[in-house]
Amino acid sequence: MQNLFAPGHRACAGCAMPTTVKLILDAAGPNTVVASPTGCLEVVSTPYPESAWMVPWVHSLFENASAVASGIEVALKRFGKTDINILVIGGDGSTLDIGMGCISGMFDRGHNVKYICYDNEAYMNTGVQRSSSTPYGTSTSTTPSGKASFGNPRPKKDMPAIAVAHKVPYVATASVAYPVDLRNKVKKAIATPGPAYLQVNAPCITGWNFEAGNTVELSRLSVETCLWPLYEYINGELASVKKIRSKKPVEEYLKVQGRYRHLFKSPDGAELIRKIQAIADANVKKFGLVD
Amino acid sequence: MMKVIEGSHAVAHAVMCCRPDVISAYPITPQTHIVEHLSQLVADGKLNTEFLTVDSEFSALSSLVGASVVGARCYSSTTSQGLALMWEVLYNSSGLRLPLVMTVANRALGAPLNIWNDQQDSVGARDSGWIQLYAENVQEAVDMTPQAYKIAEDPDILLPVMVCMDGFILTHVYEPVYLLEQDKVDSYLPPYRPAVVLDTANPKTFGAFVDPSKFTEYRYMQWDAQIRAKQKIVDAALDFQKIFGRYYGGLIDTYHAEDAEIMIVTMGSVIGTIRDCIDSMRAEGIKVGLTKIRSYRPFPAEALQKALKDASVIAVIEKDTTVGNQSALLTDLKAALYNSKLRMPVLGFTAGLGGRDITVTDIRKMVEISSRAKDGVAESDYQFLDLKKELL
Amino acid sequence: MKEIRFHGRGGQGAVTAAEMIAIAAYEDGRYSQAFPAFGVERRGAPVMAFARIADDPIRIRSQIYEPDYVVVQDVTLLDVVDVASGLKGTGKIIINTDRQPSALNLNTKAEVVAIDATKIAMETLGRPIVNTTMLGAFCGSTGEIKLESLNKALMTKFSGELANKNLLAIKTAFERVSK
Amino acid sequence: MKLTIGAVVEPGSTMVTKTGAWRTFAPVVDHKKCIKCSLCEIYCPEACIHQVEGLFVPDLDYCKGCGICSHECPRKAITMILEEK
Known part of the structure; x- marks a missing residue:
């Protein structure tokens, strides 16, 4: 595979995000420019005077990458360069929370920008605080579990649905554990004129607190438990789903992560796990994950 | 050619003569007449530019960061709460050394809400690293516009410039103004040709993060560029006088x-x-x-x-x-x-x-x-x- | 320098009228300035606009408190606005009304010029939009701007049949007050 | 080195930093078991596993010893060994 994300970056050992970026760039190729918001990716990849990026890349602020990319797109168009892939690659905090307004604007204006969110389900760069992508029942540093708390009380914000509501012609989810699928979806997003949105499950070893080496395995488990359905929406219609042959109970996914340890210790844990199982079951029903 | 024209329209005409590649703006009183007129110039086929109608002032300036990094000459216009919403991008664009030009139609900052003129908005942004020029009348606001690009894009400066004009008092006044002549602006203001841009043939990284061992030096370089801009502002005014015959002083x-x-x-x-x-x-x-x-x-x-x-x-x-x-x-x-x-x-x-x-x-x-x-x-x-x- | 204040209602074109005076004065080879009393008024609310005419470049930017001329586009404003406020005794106030000047009870020493602009506008334009008609009256009663210059100013705003109708409105009002 | 305006940086320049120094466990490949599926190369976050003369070899200059390659290898051909430093 061609590598456009250089070694020597400062990501944690076992982080899924560099692999995700590497796969995205492999699919997109060198004729690509990337704008990234503030976050782990920006910090680990561009400590001055070094950069892991081998394609043109720019960072401006936490919440404005999609506006920056909009400007890149029109300026490139202005200079007659309409054949360059323009990507935003950012984390869930900058995507689902602080950058929401700019993303909505970018989708609404129909820029030919492919927005890819690597979703590690919390603010990892600042120390594992809850984001609106943090799943129900997760213990984070701002929704810690305790005597009076079972962790995050809210479900994940459904960002792909928000993208679909903007009439974004290509919307999909992916996982670092399914590299062929991920690369194909990046290529499809690029081949579709106009904006695209792709949300990639990318486990964080520090924030999720799991055994070294398990990164890809965990992302695979999130898919196999149906907590992270893999699907595509094309022109607003559900176009494909990855079927799950043998659906695994959510416990298998939860029990290997420190962020869910409280579920297995507290007396209410079993009930909470049942609720999380219900989320997975609802995904099965909604997307038809199991034949 | 002198003409009785609304201040905002005269400034829009001046912006057109500077041949901006990308304009991005969001409506806010009393700045709207400028961008409305620019939109009309685009609609009438008189101004060939990429015009972005964005979701906020924050997005307006942010999109220009992206366009400028690609090498586009950029323009925006705002005021008051809009400028305040841009706050973070003001520092960012200046730190990235992007030669943006923006008209600020000066207006009070709330609360209480007030749409009328004072200069609290731009004065409050005095430490953001933007060069700030203040116009006395419509003619000076017009003439400062190409001067602003000349100063901003100077390879020795590379700092964004605000042209500040009092909201309503100057933006909404009709008075005789010499509209800029395109051929003269072309001879005054060369095309923008930045040394490095976001380019797949030369894939640089822009906006790396800088740790304490070098941050002071970055701030110093920005500070030093502003100090050096003093002479450029004087020169830009004198060069302008040579071509257009109008002069308002230097600093x-x-x-x-x-x-x-x-x-x-x-x-x-x-x-x-x-x-x-x-x-x-x-x-x-x-x-x-x-x-x-x-x-x-x-x-x-x-x-x-x-x-x-x-x-x-x-x-x-x-x-x-x-x-x-x-x-x-x-x-x-x-x-x-x-x-x-x-x-x-x-x-x-x-x-x-x-x-x-x-x-x-x-x-x-x-x-x-x-x-x-x-x-x-x-x-x-x-x-x-x-x-x-x-x-x- | 001559200073003019316009009183109208939002949507009646007071600001455009001030602008046209500025253009006309410039056509006459003089300097001029026109600006609205900046506000958030919507259609129908009382509004003001200002104009200045001078032989030298105009530098002053403050509003006009002691006008030489006042133009009132809508007589009903007399009940809600002190339209003669600050008006110089040597000046003139031109009011759109079908009443006699003496019947208006204005608190001013200035000459009061009454003109039924609404009637003229209805006859010429077919609509009660009086700003151009009132400009004809201003032009005829003050002599501050030439009729040809006012016509030229009008042509920067209107074209075709609408321009011709407005030119007629101006001419009618001009002749009526010039008598 | 003089600072660049706007903190502009050369592509791929993190390679000057040898993150191999972070490592506690090192991957050791049993090439006899390897079926050349390339999953280790695909999943490596450091992009430091490459085919050298047909064999998949981790570049220990950059390998942080995360163990993903070992965990994902379908033939268990990669073992993580505590390094003596």
Whole structure:
């Protein structure tokens, strides 16, 4: 595979995000420019005077990458360069929370920008605080579990649905554990004129607190438990789903992560796990994950 | 060609003559007429540019960061709350050394909500690293626009520039203006050709993060570029004069300054009224003069020391205040004078906030107070000139 | 320098009228300035606009408190606005009304010019939009701007049949007050 | 080295930093078991596993020893060994 994300970056050992970026760039190729918001990716990849990026890349602020990319797109168009892939690659905090307004604007204006969110389900760069992508029942540093708390009380914000509501012609989810699928979806997003949105499950070893080496395995488990359905929406219609042959109970996914340890210790844990199982079951029903 | 035209339309025409590649803006009073007219010029096929109607002022300036990194000449326009919403991008675009140009149609900042003119908005952004030029009238706002690009895009400077013009008072006034001639602007302002851009053939990384071992040096480089911009601002004005025949001074300008005992220092559209007042007070034998600030950032400390050295008293009038201290221009000016040998009284007057008219009567009152200070009658050295005490 | 204040209602074109005076004065080879009393008024609310005409470049930016001329586009404003405020005794106030000047009880020493602009506008334009008609009256009663210059100013705003109708409105009002 | 305006940086320049120094466990490949599926190369976050003369070899200059390659290898051909430093 061609590598456009250089070694020597400062990501944690076992982080899924560099692999995700590497796969995205492999699919997109060198004729690509990337704008990234503030976050782990920006910090680990561009400590001055070094950069892991081998394609043109720019960072401006936490919440404005999609506006920056909009400007890149029109300026490139202005200079007659309409054949360059323009990507935003950012984390869930900058995507689902602080950058929401700019993303909505970018989708609404129909820029030919492919927005890819690597979703590690919390603010990892600042120390594992809850984001609106943090799943129900997760213990984070701002929704810690305790005597009076079972962790995050809210479900994940459904960002792909928000993208679909903007009439974004290509919307999909992916996982670092399914590299062929991920690369194909990046290529499809690029081949579709106009904006695209792709949300990639990318486990964080520090924030999720799991055994070294398990990164890809965990992302695979999130898919196999149906907590992270893999699907595509094309022109607003559900176009494909990855079927799950043998659906695994959510416990298998939860029990290997420190962020869910409280579920297995507290007396209410079993009930909470049942609720999380219900989320997975609802995904099965909604997307038809199991034949 | 001179024409009676609304200030906003004249500025839009000037922007068109600068051949911007990308314009991005969001509607806010009293800036809207500028971007509406630019939109019309695009719709009429007279202006060939990428015009982005974005979701907020924050997105407006952010999109220009992206466009500028690609090498586009960019323009935006805003005011007040919109400028405040851009706050983070102001620092960012300046730190990235992007030569953006933006017209600020000066307006008060709420609360309470107020759509009228003062200069609290841009004055509040004085530390953001943007060069700030203040126009006295529509013609100067027009002429400052190509000058702003010339300064911003100079390879030795590379800093964004705000052209500040008083909202409504200048944006909504109709008066005779010489519209810029395209051929003259073309000979004055060369195309923007940045050395490095976001380019797949030369894939650089822009905006890396910088740790404590180098951050100070980055801030210093930005600071140093502003200081060096002082000469560029003077040169840009002189070069402009050569081609267009109009000149308003470099960093500052003066009026009846030679023998002025009472020197008024200010910036923006109130200067016109002050000039009329000076003429009538001079006829009465009052030795009053004016020093006009054209460039507030970089701050023209040396030029001011020179211009003010023979005055007996200085009266600073400005449309802003620093809540918790005195006003901004006043404190900047006093800082510039402290280590010089000059020790005349310096009085500060905040006036014209939130659209309150600054009248001839107000100016005369300020001169009277200053005259008493000159004669040694101590009074508060900072006051709200037009305060309605009966309302308090 | 001559200073003019316009009183109208939002949507009646007071600002455009001030602008046209500025253009016309410039056509006459003089300097001019026009600006609205900036506000958030919506359609129907009382509004003001200002204009200045001078032989030298105009530098003053404050509003107009002691006008030489006042133009009132809508007589009903007399009940809610002190339209003669600050008006110089040597000046003129031109009011759109079908009443006699003496019947208006205006608190001013200035000459009061009454003109039924609404009637003229209805006859010429077919609509009660009086700003151009009132400009014809201003032009005829003050002599501050030439009729040809006012017509030229109008042509920067209107074209075709609408321009011709407005030119007729101006001419009618001009002749009526010039008598 | 003089600072660049706007903190502009050369592509791929993190390679000057040898993150192999972070490592506690090192991957050791049993090439006899390797079926050349390339999953280790695909999943490596450091992009430091490459085919050298037909064999998949981790570049220990950059390998942080995360163990993903070992965990994902379908033939268990990669073992993580505590390094003596």
